[in-house]
Amino acid sequence: MPRYALKVEYDGTGLAGWQRQADQPSVQGAVEAALARLEPRDHTIAAAGRTDAGVHARGQVAHCDMEKDWDPFRLSEALNHHLKPARVAIRDCARVEDDWHARFSARERRYLFRLLTRRAPCTMEAGQVWRVNHRLDVDAMRAGAAHLIGHHDFTTFRSSICQAASPVKTLDSLEIDAVETDAGTEIQFRLAARSFLHNQVRSFVGTLERVGAGSWHPDQVRDALEARDRAACGPVCPPQGLYLMSVGYPDDPFAAK
Known part of the structure; x- marks a missing residue:
């Protein structure tokens, strides 16, 4: 499964933070829901840091695994389309090695x-x-x-x-x-x-x-x-x-x- 790095920007106002919540909107939940619109299945993404409720990001980084070999630009454009009207946007996307990890590879x-x-x-x-x-x-x-x-x-x-x-x-x-x-x-x-x-x-x-x-x-x-x-x-x-x-x-x- 091809792996992609995502540069994520978000306004944390009204969000429960990065981490997926069962009953509250979150950044992870919004991105995973957008991914499911592109490839209908359960998606789990990992991020460089789990920001708290109300915290913002200009350059959060996450990674996702896809079944299709997506062009990175097309993947980011498609995700941004399905993220509307969430206060979350994918600023950039890049193909990475299968063992690359948004959190553990960070320095x-x-x-x-x-x-x-x-x-x-x-x-x-x-x-x-x-x-x-x-x-x-x-x-x-x-x-x-x-x-x-x-x-x-x-x-x-x-x-x-x-x-x-x-x-x-x-x-x-x-x-x-x-x-x-x-x-x-x-x-x-x-x-x-x-x-x-x-x-x-x-x-x-x-x-x-x-x-x-x-x-x-x-x-x-x-x-x-x-x-x-x-x-x-x-x-x-x-x-x-x-x-x-x-x-x-x-x-x-x-x-x-």
């Missing part, structure tokens, strides 16, 4: 978190950003974030229901920038690592927001990390504003096109 994940600082409620950005109604000290947040870079035990910053075998991960980068937009000042957090723990990014951002607001000293992030205790974590921010931007592979399946 890097990159996330973006968008935090909008303004007093007024969001209208056009509702569901796309986390709004806070106070100013944030970006330099202080950068100082706090510096304690998180590198190879650490991130027990403090992972969900109590995280299923990862180990809390030890390497955070390759965590960049924080203030961007002036028509909607207001947007604080953008860009993170990269081979893999992330459940709720790790949202735990980082929620904690760093407290630093930016002046409630935490930047060195308290180091203290929280070293505590290796979930109770030492700051607030976990909401999923709105979190985007899986890209997934990296040793050989990018989409680059050779």
